[in-house]
Amino acid sequence: MTATVSVAVPRKGRPLEAVLERLAARTGDTNLADDVISTLRYEKAVTKGSKREHRDVYQRLRAYSDIDDASAPEFTLLRDDREGFPRRVVFDSVTFTSDDVDIHLVGREEPFRALRTHSFALGFDSADLVLEEVVGLTPDPLEDLAGVNERIDPHDTDVRVVTGLGDTVYHTLMATPEAIEGSSRSTLDRGFVAAYEGELCISPRYERLVEAVLGTDAVEDVAFTYAEDGREEEAAIADSGVGVYLTMSGSTARDHGLELGERLFPSETVLMSNTAEIDEAAERAISLFESAELDSELVVQ
Known part of the structure; x- marks a missing residue:
């Protein structure tokens, strides 16, 4: 039986798209990734006012949902700060299947913090968030992603950066x-x-x-x-x-x-791991994202 690994991802934005595109390239399921990306881009356009919609947000959410198809992506509602848009459709979850491991992407407001609390072994977020949360400040400048892990206090968190996705x-x-x-x-x-x-x-x-x-x-x-x-x-x-x-x-x-x-x-969007939670299935999941072909500032050797 193929193992399933849950991976925390942002609910919207460039890092989520980078993860979806990477999984589509490795699993061949481009339609699934395109479905999520196109839906979220459309909802972003509605939120920004560049697209007009006669349906309210709850009607659109029902239209995006397919309760009879367990493999279909799921969406949810998020409160938006823009005046007149109290709710926004965002990503909730979807599963990509492969021969080695199934990847269950789970939307989180703060994937990095979800890893810090040991809720997930793996997660994706912008490298910026890692710097904002835990990287130590020193007189010496931090010049690249390769130096991030050295600046993380092991007594503060078990989370480490594993690799980047090249969306730099x-x-x-x-x-x-x-x-x-x-x-x-x-x-x-x-x-x-x-x-x-x-x-x-x-x-x-x-x-x-x-x-x-x-x-x-x-x-x-x-x-x-x-x-x-x-x-x-x-x-x-x-x-x-x-x-x-x-x-x-x-x-x-x-x-x-x-x-x-x-x-x-x-x-850059980076894959992070909680080193205390990594098992064999999580290691197989990591291999789906690692590639020498990625134009990343941080590729695991």
Whole structure:
């Protein structure tokens, strides 16, 4: 009998899509992954107002459910902070089958914390959340995913990063030309921040992450500032002069007159394990996600 391993995943967003796409590639069940992804993208569009729906959220949830098909994905409702959208359809669970092990994905608001409480042996989330939760702050900068586990106190948690899925975007240093010209450092890198005194604009949820990737010494003379609700982070960084934000192409930053500097740290979906809960079935599950073909900052050798 094939073993089933439950894996905690986010209820929506890029990390969940990365997991679904990886499982589709390894199991061949692309229709199942596409079903979940297309449903959640549609619901996101409804939430943001770019799609109009005559059905209320409860009617849509019933339409997505198939109680007669045990293999169909399940969804649930999540309270949304946007005015006028008190409920949002999000992912709940689905099972992918393979010859070696069945993977039961279970939606959680905070997969990393679900692993910390030993509710799961395996889980996925953004590497950012690991840094925000448990990575120790030191004067030395944390430059890559490979160094994350070394910064986790084994007395604090049994959770470790296992591998990445290659869906990488970067926390990137950016600044206005005026801020660069006014600095003693002409290169926009970690050394620039170490020599800089003034405002550094970041996302409020990433304060600890930025301290970790720059090092505590580098941020001694900076004051963190944040974009106001509803305002583009790049616009706020342009006002502050210097900042750190996630970038893909960097086009929006350039539109605001910003120059892109060093890629400080990769934001990538990572597989995590609770080392105290790993068994043979969990090891087989891990093998479904490991691959030298992944363009990941952290691939297990």
